[in-house]
Amino acid sequence: MTIPSFSRGQMIREASLTEAALAAVAHCRRDHNRLGFAYQIGFVRLFYRFPAQQPLEVCDELLGFVAMQLNMDAARIDDYAARQHTVSDHQNRIRELLRLTAFGPEQAEALERFLFEESCRLEQTAALLARAREFLRERRVLSPAESALLRTVGEQRRRAREHIVATLAAGLPPGVATALDRLLEVTEGEAVSGLQAIKANPATPSPIAMQGLADKLAAIEATGVLAVDLSWLNANYQRALFHYVRKGSADRLREVARPRRLAALACFLRQSYR
Incomplete structure (x- = not known):
């Protein structure tokens, strides 16, 4: 099982043994059991899960930190790991000590x-x-x-x-949905689809570029999508759908299921109009 990354600050904050933890550790017989019990307390507080039991999941940095607090040899964990029944029993005791609930x-x-x-x-x-x-x-x-x-x-x-x-x-009026579908078509006399024309950005400011921008805004208005209420949809999600369309081609969007395609196009046009 992969151990998540953590900072030294996190380890010190979460795995420093409290007085209550040290008192519980002291009730364990033999040094290797005290070390193992303390190690499992540090592990569950740092990762909010218990270490795997067979074989015992050991995080060397955490083990060294716990052993240092107890002034013990970290190598004693091997004796503890060999007693799987004790490891399991300690996990039940620690769950009660820390008032943790199992994931059911x-x-x-x-x-x-x-x-x-x-x-x-x-x-x-x-x-x-x-x-x-x-x-x-x-x-x-x-x-x-x-x-x-x-x-x-x-x-x-x-x-x-x-x-x-x-x-x-489902909330798009039929006329708007049809207009969005047509954006993926290349009409007669045009070199690119309506969507590609809206996505195009002029390289440098110029009167022609300004006219192109006005045409783009007019094309978005003509779809009727600006009248659709999207206030219920989180702005982050709208931006995610905007980028989905911006990075994709009209050919690729045609292959997408229609509900997702319409939703993505609606968000793209609304974000592009801003």
């Missing part, structure tokens, strides 16, 4: 609802992962495996994206 079906459902709402305003996976970890920490819920967390984020991103594009596309 109820917590998974709450996290899914939260991530769906967050995914309606955030697009980046890294940002959603950070929000998921904050959500769990605030509720003192242990984090699931990183792969499970990533899978949940991915599923809720997909659900939110489908919800947004379906809602936006």
